[in-house]
Amino acid sequence: MRRLIFLSAVVMMACGGHENVTATYKPYHTLFAPDDDVRRQQLVAAFEKLDAPSLPATATFDSGWVYLQGEPKEGLQTDCKKVDGVGVNLPHRLTLPNTPMWYAKAIDLSAPGVLTIRADDGAQLYINGKLIPRLHNNDFPVDTVGHLAITIRVLNNAMAGGLRHVSFSTSEQYKLFNEQSALHIRRKRLMEKVRLLAEPVEGVSEKMETAILQNDDASWAAAEAILKPYPYFTGPWLQWNDAKRMTVSLELDGDLPVELRLQLKGDRWQGPMIQKGKKVSFVLENLLPDTAYSYTLTSGKTQSPLFTFRTPSADRPFSFNVWADSQSGIENFQQNVSNLSGYGDAFGVGVGDLVSNGATSEEWRMFFNVLGASSAERPYFLVPGNHDYDGYYDDLQPEQYKHYLPHTPQNYFSWRYGPCAFIALDPNERFPIDVPASSRQYQWFREQLESDMWKTATWHFVFLHQPPYSQGWAGYEGDETIRQLLEPFIESSAIDFVVAGHTHDYERLTKMYGRQQTTFLIVGGAGGSLEPAESSATPQMDTVLKVHHMGRFYIAGSSLRFEAIDISKKVVDSFQRTK
Known part of the structure; x- marks a missing residue:
């Protein structure tokens, strides 16, 4: 009898025993909802009284500057x-x-010490005429003392820009601040884990109460030790390699191995894939077309929910979501992402300014924690914007973007799904923004327009962060360099849609280029603060709505429908096209 029970259990594991898995942690978006647990409420209230560290300034330099407008032809680097x-x-x-x-x-x-320079979008520092490489983000080392000639070159890729604030801290102050900041972030993440536990872990509330009350290293270490066997997963997020391969990536706060198990829907679970590291990626290969797969992730005592995704189909109607400028509006962004849960989108596209400061790892962690509610079950194609380059204006190499999306060889890419061809461009890899005819990206763009992928498609999309046309940002009419890049090809290459962000609103404009009808969309309302009420006089867009929103396309062969859906799930604009 015991042998029969054991064999039954083995069969259940092989054929679907994971279907009723209980996740260790609740979804990240529950942090934004009211909590009815009184003890957790008290813990959160006590933790929030612990001040986040701030960098003390020995001196500030906000007056007595001399200003001179530079020339765009200077490029990224100059004397x-x-x-x-x-x-x-x-x-x-x-x-x-x-x-x-x-x-x-x-x-x-x-x-000696550190100059902290706050500027829009980024800055370069010269001391006595010599270019000084940055330490990190907005911070630059100053090893020379005495009377110094300070020159700051601000690189503005936004609409309005300039120098906001300059301060100096000693080396000792800067070191202590970084140590305290790292500790505060660790403790903030620990507090999040306690709040997100689906079931309480014995002793953790008591240890957290002691840690918050004592606020010393030993008490916090004791609280961390209880949850060490329960690593938290940031993400996961899917990336589409090609029709037969998908990559599952996640970040975790522990050093325990991570196990992924994959199941063809209704079939037996495959043997586990195991990796170890702070960030891991699993490449799922030999996937069948138009097929549903399920997977789970396990590390230590942490069990993920059961996730399901479907591989592409050449003929099946599908939908996808598109949005931009999530930035620091994390609560608005999580509401928009939560709204997507009722739709079966095949994939999503984020058109830049995913975070407010591209060099801040904590912003990326929160971004993928929120997006994970959707990206665990569909791939996302994430296009960088100007703010995703913030902190990297020495060489315009966005390290954090590359850290989280290592399977994107360049910051521009293309793909085919059903009857649609997609090209994503990145003009932010240069300053000023551009894709000049001499660049590798321009040559690649031309190659895509001449490819079978593009020419055999029914619908053609181009995504990039800066829009060619915009009205909702007072004084900004879109970027002329983008118009010069795209308009020579719109008719000859039958570009149907150009989708952008940058302006924090929703805008639509349809134009005719000979016999080619092209619609320009701005979907910059994913989370960041919206544009003021005032707009530019020109160009006259067909629609300008200053609301938080996301867009969704529905494709069925030669028929297409688009909806802009605001944060309350109301359709605020829509149109249909047929070929």
Whole structure:
């Protein structure tokens, strides 16, 4: 009898025993919902009284600057320029998109340390005419003391930009701040884990209460030790390699191995794939077309939910979501992502400014925690925007973007799904933004337009962050460089849709290029703050709506429908096309 029970259990595991898995952690979006657990409420309230560390400033330099407008032809890197201009105080901002802005000031320092430079979008520092490589993000080392000639070159890829604030901290202050910040982030993540546990772990609430009350290293270490066997998964997120391969990636806060099990729907579970690391990726190969697969993830005592995705079909009607500018509006973004749960989208596209500061790892972690509610079950094609490059204006190599999306060889890419061909471009890899005819990206773009993938498709889409046309951002009419890039090919290559972000609203414009009808969409309302009520006089877009939203396309062969859906799930704009 015991042998029969044992064999039954083995059969259940092989044929579907994972179908009733109980996840260790609740979905991340529950952090944004009211919590009816009184003890957790008290823990959160007590934790929030612990101040996040701030970098102390020995000196600030917000007055007495000399300003000179630069020239776009200077490019990303140039020699230090003599700044003969006008006197300004900070913050100083001007409407000068895609333009370098020079600032100069003499300062006196008695000790080495760090200059923190806050600018839109990024900055380069020269001391006594010498270019200084950044330490991290907005921070630059100052090893020279005495009377110093400071020159700051601001690289503005947005609409309005300039120099906002400059401060100095000693090396000791900076080191202590970084240590305290790392500890605070670790403790914040631990607090999130406690709040997200589906079932309480014995002793963890008591240890957290002690840690918050004592606020010392030993108490926090004791609380962390209880949850060490329960690593938290950031994500997961799917990336589509090709029709037969998919990559599942996730980040975790422990050093325990991660196990992925895959099941062809209704079939037996395959043997586990195992990896170890802070961030892991599993490549699923030899996938069948138009087939549903399920998978689970396990590490230590942590069990993920059961996730399901479907591989592409050449003929099946499908839908996909598209959005941009999630940025730091994380609550709005999570609501938009939660709204997607009722749809069976084949994939999603994020058209740039995924985060507010591309060099801040905590912003990327929160982004993928929120997106994971959808990206665990469909691939996302994530296009970088100007803010995803913030902190990398030395060489425009967005390390965090590459860290989370290593299977994207370049920051521009193409793919085919059903009767649709898609091209994603990245003009932000240069300053000022551009895809010049001499660049590898331009040649690649031309190759895609001439490819069978593109020419045999019924519908043709181009995605990029900066729009060629925009009205909703006062003083901004879209980017001329993008118009010059795309318009020579719109009719000859039958570009049906150009989808962008950058302007934080929803906009639509349809134009005729000979016999080619092309619709320009801006879907910049995924999360970040919306544009003010005032708009530009030109161009006259067909629709401008300043609402948080996401877009969704529905494709059935030669028929297409689009809906813009606001954060309350109301359809605020729609249209249909047929070929």
